[in-house]
Amino acid sequence: MQIFIDSADIEEIRDAAAMGVVDGVTTNPSLVAKTGRPFKDVLVDICEVVDGPISAEVIATDYDGMMTEARSLAKMHKNIVVKIPLIAEGLKAVRTLTDEGIRTNVTLCFSPTQGLLAAKAGATYVSPFIGRIDDISGNGMEIVEQLVTIYQNYGLPTQVLAASIRHPVHVVQASLIGAHVATLPHKVIHQLVKHPLTDSGLERFLADAKKIPSS
Ligand code: E4P
Numbered sequence: 001m002q003i004f005i006d007s008a009d010i011e012e013i014r015d016a017a018a019m020g021v022v023d024g025v026t027t028n029p030s031l032v033a034k035t036g037r038p039f040k041d042v043l044v045d046i047c048e049v050v051d052g053p054i055s056a057e058v059i060a061t062d063y064d065g066m067m068t069e070a071r072s073l074a075k076m077h078k079n080i081v082v083k084i085p086l087i088a089e090g091l092k093a094v095r096t097l098t099d100e101g102i103r104t105n106v107t108l109c110f111s112p113t114q115g116l117l118a119a120k121a122g123a124t125y126v127s128p129f130i131g132r133i134d135d136i137s138g139n140g141m142e143i144v145e146q147l148v149t150i151y152q153n154y155g156l157p158t159q160v161l162a163a164s165i166r167h168p169v170h171v172v173q174a175s176l177i178g179a180h181v182a183t184l185p186h187k188v189i190h191q192l193v194k195h196p197l198t199d200s201g202l203e204r205f206l207a208d209a210k211k212i213p214s215s
Helices: 010-018 029-035 040-047 063-077 088-099 112-120 130-135 140-153 169-176 185-195 196-209
Strands: 002-006 024-025 054-057 082-086 104-108 125-128 161-162 179-185
Touching: 002 010, 010 040, 010 185, 024 179, 029 161, 040 054, 040 112, 040 169, 054 063, 054 104, 063 082, 063 088, 082 088, 082 125, 088 112, 104 112, 104 169, 112 140, 112 169, 125 140, 130 140, 140 161, 140 169, 169 179, 169 185
Parallel strands: 002 024, 002 179, 024 054, 054 082, 082 104, 104 125, 125 161, 161 179
Antiparallel strands: none
C-alpha cells in the first residue's frame, strides 16, 4: 500500500518524507487555509520536497471553472494530481481531464455507487472518506472494501485512496483490504512508528550500555 501524507504543512511533510515512508501528498482547501499561505506557494514547496503524486483541489463547482483551475494546477508541476469533488459537474471534468492526460483524485466519496461512477469517468484515484462516515455512526471501511472489489471485478484501473484516516487501526484495515493508497495525517504516521515495548526496550539497552566497560 502506498502511503501519502494528508497535510499542507511543509514542516510536517519534510519530517515524514525524511523517514522515507511518503509516496505522495494530499491537500485540501481546509489544510491549505491552516497554513495561512497562498495555495500555489504551498504547492511549489511541497513539489520540492516530495517526488510523487501531489493532490491539489479545485474550488470551482461548475465544469468550466473546474477545467480552468485544473489545467492551471496541472501546468505547475508534473506531479500535480487534480482533486475534483464527486458531483455531476466534477465527473464531466474528470472525463475531459482524463482524455487530456491529466491525473485526477476524486474526493468526498461516501458511497460505492459514487466511486463506481468516478472510476467509469476515468479517475486516477477515488478517495472514500472513512473517518467522516465513522463520525456519523457508519462504517467507512466498508466502502473501501466495496470499491476495491468493484474495481477488481471489472478491471478498472482507478486506485482506491483511503482518506479521512483517524488512527492506526484504520491503516491496518485499509492495508488488509488492499486499498492501493492511504493518506495519513502527520500525527497518525508518528502513531504508526511508536510502540511502548520499543521505547522500554531501548531504555533498557541504553542503561545496560553504560555498564559495558570501556576498552
Ligand atoms: C483527503 O484527501 C482529505 O484531505 C482528508 O483525508 C480529509 O480528512 P478529514 O476528514 O480528517 O478532514
